[in-house]
Amino acid sequence: MGSSNKKKKEKKKDFQKAKLKVGKAKPKASNFTDTSFKSKSVVVNQQTLSTEGSDPIEQFKSNLSLAVTGKSDNQRRDALAYVANQISAKPPNNPIGTAGLLTKLLPLLSDGSAAVRTQLLKLFRILPPSEVKPHVEKILMYVRGGMTHLSNDIRSDTLNILEWLLEVAGDETVSCPGGWLKTLNSFSSMLGWNPSVGSAMTTKGWTLAAKTTLGSTKGPEARTRQIQVLARFLQVGFKAEDPAPHDPTAYWDNIYRLPRAPNPFAYLNLFGTPRDEDSEMYPDRTSRQRIFDMKWRIAISAGMEGAKKEGGAVGRAASALDRALTEGHGSQDAGL
Amino acid sequence: MVKRKVAALEKVDADLVSLQYKIRRDPKSYTQEFYDQWLAYDAQRQIFISAPATASSDDVKKFHDLVDLVAHVADLYPDLTAPYATHLKDLLNRHHAILDPELREKVVGSLVLLRRKDVIDSTSLLTTLFPILVSTPSKTLRALLYTKIISDLRESNSKATNHRLNRTIQTVLHNLVTSDRTSSKGIWATRITRELWRRQIWTDAKPCDVMKEACLSDNEKVVVGGVRFFLGGDKEREEMEDESSGDEVDLRKVKHQSGINKKSKKRAKAYEKALDKVKRQERKKKAPHPLNFSALHLIHDPQGFAEQLFQKHLQNTKNKFSLDNKLLVLQLVTRLVGLHKLTVLSLYSWFVRYLTPKQAQVTSFLASLAQATHSLVPPDAIEPLIVKIANEFVSEAAASEVAAAGLNAIREVAMRQPLAMNETLLQDLVLYQRSKDKGVVMAAKGLQSLYREVYPEMLQKKLRGKAATIGLRSGEVKLRKFGEEDEGGIEGLELLVKYKEEQKQKRADQAQADGEDKEKDSDDEDGFNSSDWEVGSEDSDDDSESGWIAVSSESEDDEPPASKRPRTKSESEAPDLVDGEDKEKEDAAAEADRVSKLATTSILTPADLAKLQELRRQAQIDKAMGTTTSRKKKELLAKHIEDGVTAEDIELPATLGKKTTKEERVALAKEGKPSREEHKSTQAIRKAKKEAEGKSSTNKEKARKKNFLMTVGKARAKNKRSLVDTQKTLRAHIARSKSGGRRRNGL
Structure with missing residues (x-):
């Protein structure tokens, strides 16, 4: 008996009218979906499915990033050595160019480990001077x-x-x-x-070396x-300054040719x-x-x-x- | 930002924190080191600025640390670090969108630090932070800037009001709201203004003007911000005040505790702090009460404002505000109309559309209509609305809930403008007191009792009641014509006169009893007792119940007794009616003379005015309630004087006689009880609460929890004692209990 009563009630429920109250908003329907939210971005958990990365370019890049963000000193030094190797190879393998390389590696100048800094100097010495000049x-x-x-x-x-x-x-x-x-x-x-800052440095000692007290x-x-x-x-x-060698076309180049050097009007600071x-x-x-x-x-x-x-x-x-x-x-x- | 673990050696080598510490201890000797770091900071800044978006995490970290160092010692080297504040401002202004969050926070914090060290002034700080607050897309930065701005404004206004700064900021906010009415940036102006209003830092008309402009904005959010301020800002302010004065410190308790507990610096400090707080509170109590006007009263040109609001947001059919927000605006407009007695005629015809039971939130509309009605509204404008409500809501066919709401709304409207009702309709409506539903009955009776008081002729004779019939015959109850006002004077002054006389009488009695010297008595009679001047000074008198009751019991009728006696006489003795009336007039004149004398011969002190207001309110309540329960009285008192009519007021009678649902009953029972997430005994909950407060358990509890193995040895030894030993112990126990236990309590 109980179960049939229950069933009856359940059946009734479907046909019951929602009670309306004066002054209150209408109750939402049971199948109402809230669509008022907006999403600015969708996050994909797995970004890539392929895992192989033996490509030399990829390897270079991963080593480069390892050189910058690696946790241990040795890791960073080794990664730098790898990068240096690649650059010094003939033909040099440098997929991101000297500019990109410098941007990445310059912060290492004040790296905590001496070995890394030495390695960095070695790497810099390999870089072609003409490409260093603009930076x-x-x-x-x-x-x-x-x-x-x-x-x-x-x-x-x-x-x-x-x-x-x-x-x-x-x-x-x-x-x-x-x-x-x-x-x-x-x-x-x-x-x-x-x-x-001389005022504070008037104390005389036998040496004029900076009185660095730290380190x-x-x-x-x-x-x-x-x-x-x-x-x-x-x-x-x-x-x-060496006088510039005489160039008969210099005058006309100045007028009609586009300058070849990067940022030729730097002195104007436009x-x-x-x-x-x-x-x-x-x-x-x-x-x-x-x-x-x-x-x-x-x-x-x-x-x-x-x-x-x-x-x-x-x-x-x-x-x-x-x-x-x-x-x-x-x-x-x-x-x- | 990935942080690399620093090796120990490097840490020692490049420790900016210790350098900062050393610099602050001896700035002169460390000039060279600071200069080094300043150069390093400059270099790092150059690096950073050259590519702020792509700066490496290492660089950012370094820059962050250097900014921190320089900010902390900038006040020690003002000439070296002169451009520092400008650097930070530039950095923030230009790159706030792309800065690393941590660095950004540090830059903001450093600027605030510079302000605290007085390197830069408040105006320059706020004018830097404010544009960023308005424009940044980052939520965390906005939150940070908002708190910093508010705290800086608070701080610079803490000792004395900094009018110049306030004016500058208010102008900035005003411009923000008015410059681009469609943008949502104005929301910040409303938020800041509201917060400062709440804290009573800004209390004048200018912030109200800012909010007024916000209300007239085109952006829905800004409008709602402004409207909410006017509707709830003052209440919020009062609550804040109550809250801050609420936490009392029990000095005696603290002192007692410090006597018992171990003496330590911390406890001594705690005592000093408590003492300081008590002193501060005392001072605050004694300070003159700030005379703060409510925001609604400070509005300049309320008529124009109400009209503009109405036309722009309500009448305009192109307006796409949501219903809730429209209702908020409507509430503000009607509050303004009711409070300032404005005339916005188109408002009433606008209401017609919304007065049907099917309208969502119709009770709010009804409440707003009641709010918008006042004695200067032409009855013609309201009558059709009353008829409409009666037709739509109040009929046999309508649900009882609807009818009750309708009747109540009609009563609220008629209370404010009784002339708007016509006789047949009223008589029809009053008959609903025969309904079966309790809510409808109550609402109809409310309407009837209202008209018994203001216009009994409209009611059928048998429904007028005794008092109204008598009043009608004596001519005391008269209908006030449209536009008629009371004669000028100070409302409730007679109450004050009576109160003063009573006080004098009481003092005289006391003086007689105590045999006090005459000098003070004469002082009292002047009414210029210096202690009477302050508002708070009479509080001690008020608190004694006798004074209260004496006033309320006599003023129940709101009519001086002197004029009451002759009237009853004139009623019983019809023949010398003329004589009696003459006498009555004379008496009334004498009374009026006496009352006005108080106002003309003496200066009403702030204390008097406060008392007057209190008496007026009490009399009003007594009149309205008769003899009601103290609970209801308290509720009435709690209601803010300028609170408007709310939807709840309209819905109230409909809830009468309704059975509450089980959920409601459960919620009611749970109110004020400790929350119970899981099934737990009350004791367990109490214990958990005690533990959370950092209090210890009882000795009993500790004994119960003691490890068994620690107690077992003693228990065994006890059993093995010799008879003599047992006797000794028992004797000692008795002796001890006589001398007050181990602690010698009571000795």
Whole structure:
């Protein structure tokens, strides 16, 4: 009896009318579907079904990403070595181009592991100089970041990179926007020859080395190296420009031909943010000399004299710097 | 952002946190180090800005850390870090859409930090954050910016109101709402304004103006934001105030606890904090009550506003708002009309369409109609509506629920404009009290009692009731003509006079009893007792029940007793009716004179005004309720004075006599009881609650839970004791219990 009663009730349910109440919204039908929501994206859990990736291009890419994001130092170093191998092969296998490679690898400049940094320098040395030249500005940014890094090891390794950069693209290095004055800023901060924060540095000691209290100081070796690289940097900056070889079509090329170099009107800074004095570009020797005389000559000379008096390796490096300075200055006089 | 695990050595080598710590301890010696980091920051910034979208996670991390460092020590090197704030602002303005979320948060946090260190001012911070709040597509960033903006505004207004900043921000919000009426950006203006209104940081007319503009926007969300503010903003503000004053600290308890518990710095601090809080609350209590006007009263040109709202959102047939939102707008329009007694005639004809029982949410429409009615609405405009309601809702064929709602709505309308009813209809409607349904009966009776009071001639003679018939004959109950108003004066002043006299009397009695000196007495008579000036000062008097009851019992009739006596006399002695009337007039004149004298001879203090308002309200309630239960009285009191009519008011009689469903009964029973997700005893729930509050269990509980093996040895030893030992223990127990237990309680 009970079951039949239940069945009766169930049957009745289908035909019962929903009760309407005054002032209340009509009850929703039983088959009502809410379609008011909107979805902006659909997530697919499995993006790809194929798992084989033995393709050399894929392998190169995976190694490259491993070099950047790998968890262990060895992994990163090995991945970098693989990439270096591929580039140095004949013909070089570089599917993403030097520009892409640099974008990926430059952050490794301040990598924690010394082995990785050394490997990185090796890799950079393999890169074709002509392809590095357009990216000097970007590399310099990272170099400056590395030069003011808290860790001394990274600082000195960054100097190696700067040296390499001066070798392969010296002119571009000193003439790109911010390449001259900002790099000098970094040098002065590294060496502690700094007029703008001089007030706090008045305490006299036997050495004028920057009183870095963080990390381990490497002693005079690091300092020698810094002065050497600075000397090299100044040499490149003050190098007498070779007169351009006579080109009879130059005049017409200028007028009618599209320029071949990337961003040929960089000095006009048409689309970038306005530059201040530090990040301005100093494309020729005289302008570099002028701004150097204005801002840095006194500070660097003073620092140099101090370093000379210290003698030893530091003193020798300082005399090399002195030579670079006098040469640059002398030829300026000659030029005038 | 994938974070690489840093090796231990590297951590020591490049620890920005420790550098920050050192810099802050000795900024001068660490200038060089900071300068290094500043250069590093600059380089990293260059790297980042050159490709903000594709920056590697490492770079972002480094930049993040450097931004953090510089922000924390920026105030120590103001000349070196001068461009820092501009950098951050630029970064945020240009790249907020593509910045890494963590970095973005850090940049916002750093800007706020700079503000707190007074490196930048509030205006520049807010003008930076606000445009981003409005334009960013990221929800988390919006939430972050919103909280930061609100907290900064609060902070800069905490000591003293910062008028300049407020004006600037209000102008920004106003412009935001008015510049592009179709965009939904105005929603932020409404949200910020509402929040600051709630916290009583903004209380003047300008934010109301912003909200007014929001109401007139084209965007539905913004409109709803604005409308909701006017409908509920003030209530919210009051609730917030109650809430903040609610959490009292029991200083005695804290002191007692600190005496018992182990003395520690933490406890001492806790006591100091409690003391501080109590002091602050005291100060707050003593402070003059902020005279805050409600938002509806601060609106400039309510007539124009109501008309515009109505035309734009309700009358306009092209408007596609949802019904709920339309109802909200309607509520606001009708509230404005009712509160300011505005005349928007087209509103009433607009209502006709919606007054059918099949209309969704029709009770809200009915409530709005009642709200929109006031004494200055022409009866011609409302009469057709009443007829329509009567035809559509109130008939034998209609469901009882519908009829009750209709009758109640008619009563609400007629209460505000009694002239709108015609006699035949009223007599017809009143007859519904013979219905079988309780709700309908109550609604019809309500209508009848209303007309007994305001216009008894309309009712059939037998339905008029005794009081109304007597009132009619004596000419006391008169129909107020259209547009007739009370004579000017202070409403309820006579109540205050009476109250003052009573107080004086009481004091005199007391003085006699105590034999107090004359000086104070004379002071009292002046009515300028300095302690009477403050609003709160008379509270102690009010709380004593005697004062209350004395007032309410006498003012029940809302008529001074002096004028009541002669009237009854004139009724019983018909012959000297003329004489009696003369006398009555004289008495009334004397009374009026006395009352007006109070207003003209003395200055009403804020305390007086507050008392007056209270008395007025009490009298009103007493009159309306007669002798009702205290619960209902409380409910009436709880109702906000400016609350409009709601749909619930209209639906109320329909719910009378209805049986509640089982679910409702269960919900009612569950109210206020601890929630019970699983089947658990009450005790278990209590225990869990206690545990969650961080309180310990009882000794009994601990004894019960003690490990068996720890107790078994003692239990065994007890059994093996010699007789003498047992005796000793028992003796000791008795002695101990006499001296108050082990703790020597009571000694």
